[in-house]
Amino acid sequence: xxxxxPILALDGVRFRWPGRAxxxxxxxxxxxxxxxxxxxxxxxxxxxxxLLSLICGTxxxxxxxxxxxxxxIAALSGGRxxxxxxxxxGVIFQQFNLLPFGxxxxxxxxxxxxxxxxxxxxxxxxxxxxxxxxxxxxxDDVLGARAGTLSVGQQQRVAVARALIGTPPLxxxxxxxxALDAGSQAAFxxxxxxxxxAAGSALLMVSHDPRLADRFDRTVRIEDIARMDRQxx
Amino acid sequence: MILRxxxxxxxxxxxxxxxxxxxxxxxxxLFLGVEKVRTGAKASFADTISGTxxxxxxxxxxxxxxxxxxxxxxxxxxxxxxxxxLDIAARPxxxxxxxxxxxxxxxxxxxxxxxxxxxxxxxxxQGRSLEMAEGEGLGDLFDAVVGAEVAATLGYSVDDPIVVSxxxxxxxxxxxxxxxxxxxxxxxxxxxDRTVIVSLEAIEAIHVDWRGGAQIPGRSTPAETLRGMDxxxxxxxxxxxxxxxxxxxxxxxxxxxxxxxxxLLAVLxxxxxxxxxxxxxxxxxxxxxVSAMVVVTALIGMMATLFSSxxxxxxxxxxxxxxxxxxxxxxxxxxxxxxxxxxxxxxLGLGLLYAGLLVAQPLVDAAFGLWLPIEPPAxxxxxxxxxxxxxxxxxxxxxxxRAYKLSLADGMMVRT
Numbered sequence: 211x212x213x214x215x216p217i218l219a220l221d222g223v224r225f226r227w228p229g230r231a232x233x234x235x236x237x238x239x240x241x242x243x244x245x246x247x248x249x250x251x252x253x254x255x256x257x258x259x260x261l262l263s264l265i266c267g268t269x270x271x272x273x274x275x276x277x278x279x280x281x282x283i284a285a286l287s288g289g290r291x292x293x294x295x296x297x298x299x300g301v302i303f304q305q306f307n308l309l310p311f312g313x314x315x316x317x318x319x320x321x322x323x324x325x326x327x328x329x330x331x332x333x334x335x336x337x338x339x340x341x342x343x344x345x346x347x348x349x350d351d352v353l354g355a356r357a358g359t360l361s362v363g364q365q366q367r368v369a370v371a372r373a374l375i376g377t378p379p380l381x382x383x384x385x386x387x388x389a390l391d392a393g394s395q396a397a398f399x400x401x402x403x404x405x406x407x408a409a410g411s412a413l414l415m416v417s418h419d420p421r422l423a424d425r426f427d428r429t430v431r432i433e434d435i436a437r438m439d440r441q442x443x
Numbered sequence: 444m445i446l447r448x449x450x451x452x453x454x455x456x457x458x459x460x461x462x463x464x465x466x467x468x469x470x471x472x473l474f475l476g477v478e479k480v481r482t483g484a485k486a487s488f489a490d491t492i493s494g495t496x497x498x499x500x501x502x503x504x505x506x507x508x509x510x511x512x513x514x515x516x517x518x519x520x521x522x523x524x525x526x527x528x529l530d531i532a533a534r535p536x537x538x539x540x541x542x543x544x545x546x547x548x549x550x551x552x553x554x555x556x557x558x559x560x561x562x563x564x565x566x567x568x569q570g571r572s573l574e575m576a577e578g579e580g581l582g583d584l585f586d587a588v589v590g591a592e593v594a595a596t597l598g599y600s601v602d603d604p605i606v607v608s609x610x611x612x613x614x615x616x617x618x619x620x621x622x623x624x625x626x627x628x629x630x631x632x633x634x635x636d637r638t639v640i641v642s643l644e645a646i647e648a649i650h651v652d653w654r655g656g657a658q659i660p661g662r663s664t665p666a667e668t669l670r671g672m673d674x675x676x677x678x679x680x681x682x683x684x685x686x687x688x689x690x691x692x693x694x695x696x697x698x699x700x701x702x703x704x705x706x707l708l709a710v711l712x713x714x715x716x717x718x719x720x721x722x723x724x725x726x727x728x729x730x731x732x733v734s735a736m737v738v739v740t741a742l743i744g745m746m747a748t749l750f751s752s753x754x755x756x757x758x759x760x761x762x763x764x765x766x767x768x769x770x771x772x773x774x775x776x777x778x779x780x781x782x783x784x785x786x787x788x789x790x791l792g793l794g795l796l797y798a799g800l801l802v803a804q805p806l807v808d809a810a811f812g813l814w815l816p817i818e819p820p821a822x823x824x825x826x827x828x829x830x831x832x833x834x835x836x837x838x839x840x841x842x843x844x845r846a847y848k849l850s851l852a853d854g855m856m857v858r859t
Contacts, residue, residue: 268764268854289769296767301855303765306758311455312448323444324767358455372766 215280217380217412218242218265223274223284225264233438235260237274240435244379247406247413249423252432258416261436262384265414266299267291279379296325300373300381300411302402305389307369310358314348315339317357318372328376335375342371345408346401363394370402377409384416399425445772449780452759456752460784463745467788470741471831472795474734475824479800480807481727483815488720491633492683492712494566496692499523499531499699500681502706506722509715512543512681515553515634518611519545522678527705531682534698536691539564542679544646548611552593554639556646556676562588564685567633577601578626581642584670587622588640591630599624605639607649610656617649619663632814644674684709738831742838745784749777749842757853760846765855773850777843778836785835789828793820 223237235257242248252258263269264276267283268291275282279298283291295301300321308317318339322329332338343353346367357365366386373381383402387395403425406413415426423429453460492513500508501521510516532540541564544556562573562580578601581588587605594600605622609615622641630636648669652662664672686692692711699709760773800817808814820828 263854266765266855289771292764292767292769295765301765303762303855307762309448309452309759309762311451313451316444316448316451319444320448320763321766324769324772356451 215277216241217244217246217279218414219275219277220264221275221277223264223271223276225260225269225271227260234272235436235438237261237264237436240430242380242412242414245410245412246428247403247426248415249426249429250414250416250432251418251420251423251429252416253418256432257436257438258432259384261432262382262416265382266295266301268295293324296321297328298378298380300375300378302366302369302373302381302383302386304385305362305366307372308357308360308365310356312357313354314343314357314360314368315353317368318342318353318375321372322376325376328378332376338375339371342375342405343368345405346371362389363398366390366398367401370398370405374405374409374411377411379411381406381409381411381413382415383413385418386415387417387419445776446779449776449783453780453783459748459752463741463748463784464788464791466741466744467738467785467831467835468791468795470734470738471789471792471828472799474731474738475792475796475827476799477730477734478824478827479796479815480813481731483813484727485720487632487813488723489713489716490568491716492565492567493570494564494685495683495712496686496689497684497696497699497709498681498712498715499684499707499709502708505708505710505715506719508681508708508710509712509719511545512683513634513712515545515555515638519680522680523682523707524678524705525676527702527707528679528682530702530704531684531699534695536686536688536695536698537684538687539685541565541683542643542676543681543683544643544676544678545680546611547607547609547617547646547649549593549605549607549639550597552590552596552637552639553611554587554607554641554646556641556643556679558643561640561683564683565635567631567635571631573631573635574629575626576629578624580626581640582625583623584642584645584648584674585620585622585666586625586641586645588626588628589624590628590636590638590640592636593639594624594627599627601626607639607641609653609658615658619652620649620666620669632808643676643679647674647676648672739834741788742785742831742834745781745835746838746842749781749839750845753842753846753849756846757849760850761853761855764850764853770847770850774843774847777846778839781835781839781843782832785832786828788835789831792831793824793828 218241220237220240224234226234250258264271271284274284276284278294281294283294286294315336319335322332322335329335340350340353343350348364348367357368360368387398390398498508498512500512501519501523503520507517511519528542531537539560541557541560545553547554559580565573576591589599601624603624605624607617607622609617628635651664651669652659686695696709699707763773800815804815804817
């Protein structure tokens with residue numbers, strides 16, 4: 211946290227899909243400053259899911275470095291990549307973010323289970339979860355409810371709370387509004403931005419919708435930072 | 444929290460989990476039930492006779508001698524003459540001796556001629572002696588004492604008349620000399636329950652007018668005359684012997700086996716029981732094997748259910764992964780879930796066993812004379828339950844490893 215460098219820095223990254231040898235994705239360079247909010251625009255199939263997997267460390271590049279909060283995630287072992295993800299990154303999916311059978315409280319606290327430092331940052335974790343719930347406009351009694359009983363909009367808000375518990379320095383959101391209607395989208399984005407700003411986290415959000423651009427510090431097109439190659443076999 | 448989530452995940456799939464649990468519970472109850480019956484049968488088998496050091500009979504096989512003298516199964520091929528009996532009784536090693544005379548029957552039950560010493564010396568279930576439930580022992584020549592099952596089956600009580608039939612499953616009755624029931628014995632869970640006991644002299648008395656297996660036509664000696672006669676038997680079927688000191692058992696056994704006047708056989712009841720059990724034990728082992736296979740089948744059913752649930756749970760695993768769970772955690776989660784299911788099934792199976800025992804105990808006792816004790820689970824049973832949980836963990840490893848690979852490949856993204 212104390213290191214002054216960017217929260218995310220990709221350098222000379224090259225990734226090959228297993229079993230699809232001729233294709234590769236290369237990212238010559240991409241950085242995200244601390245506290246910065248960036249919109250990553252790209253159509254489906256443009257490699258953005260792969261890029262997110264690389265950043266989160268669930269896949270590893272064939273070459274290059276990916277520094278998350280100063281640590282090269284590509285050089286770590288599988289277990290330590292998972293640990294780093296738990297400690298440093300909050301993740302919000304398009305939808306189905308929550309374990310439907312678990313309580314809202316357990317869903318929010320789940321990342322802390324795998325991240326002792328983040329748990330320590332959160333302080334009194336259940337109280338932090340309750341505070342986040344209040345902040346995102348969910349009534350207190352929702353904490354004990356089964357996540358599956360919530361509406362889609364409520365579930366996405368719980369996902370924001372989960373991504374931000376323990377204030378990770380980086381939040382990654384993968385088209386979090388795509389399952390919401392237009393009216394809810396704006397409200398959701400307000401809420402997410404408010405929480406990210408309150409936590410001082412950086413936000414990397416992937417979307418195909420350029421109209422969202424003016425909310426972000428910076429907008430990046432995936433084709434400007436990443437290249438899909440078909441290599442000679 | 445992981446445990447709570449695993450439980451919640453199980454609860455969310457309550458129906459399939461309940462079915463799997465039920466299958467495991469039934470198989471565990473079956474296995475433990477078979478085990479219970481097996482140990483119960485073995486114990487009641489071994490408890491049939493105790494305190495007797497040697498059983499003596501005409502030379503045949505040790506198992507055969509045990510079967511007809513103690514279990515009233517099959518017949519003696521030959522008798523022991525009264526002279527030989529007296530010779531053995533007179534030996535210094537012999538502390539006590541009880542003669543047994545078999546061969547007649549009453550309905551489906553066997554009649555055994557013996558002496559008062561039988562009631563004093565016969566021991567079952569680690570040294571328990573026979574007790575009268577009703578009435579008293581043999582007093583008059585034509586007194587009979589019946590076992591609990593005889594009384595229960597035929598509705599007999601003290602002072603009822605009872606007619607002994609000649610031989611086994613015969614149509615000729617010793618109806619000229621009816622007996623009186625003098626006493627009914629307490630239930631013992633041994634073949635004594637199914638025996639009509641009369642005195643050795645009474646056996647002799649009812650055969651006074653018989654030659655070669657048939658009544659001499661027109662002859663029927665009155666009871667009063669019989670009471671005055673010398674009713675010393677010519678032979679007995681077998682004898683139970685107690686020795687002065689256990690050290691002398693083998694010497695006495697050898698002496699009887701080498702008795703020059705007549706081919707005799709003396710066996711140690713415990714050894715003969717072991718031999719008999721070795722024969723019966725094959726079926727018992729097969730039964731145990733079959734019920735173990737049923738448990739394995741139930742566990743494989745659980746494995747199949749886990750496999751089929753994997754695809755619909757990829758999203759769940761992706762969430763765990765995104766939150767920083769290692770693939771190993773995913774594997775552990777599935778194994779934990781299987782262990783919980785197996786533990787639930789095993790616990791429920793134990794409950795089913797006790798419920799079944801409560802219902803079946805009196806029925807089994809009445810039908811087979813087999814008393815299945817209801818006791819807290821023995822260490823052995825706890826090991827079985829533990830083994831079921833462990834086996835559940837082992838069979839769940841296959842689907843868990845598949846989940847591990849899926850979650851490695853999927854990462855946080857599930858392409859659906």
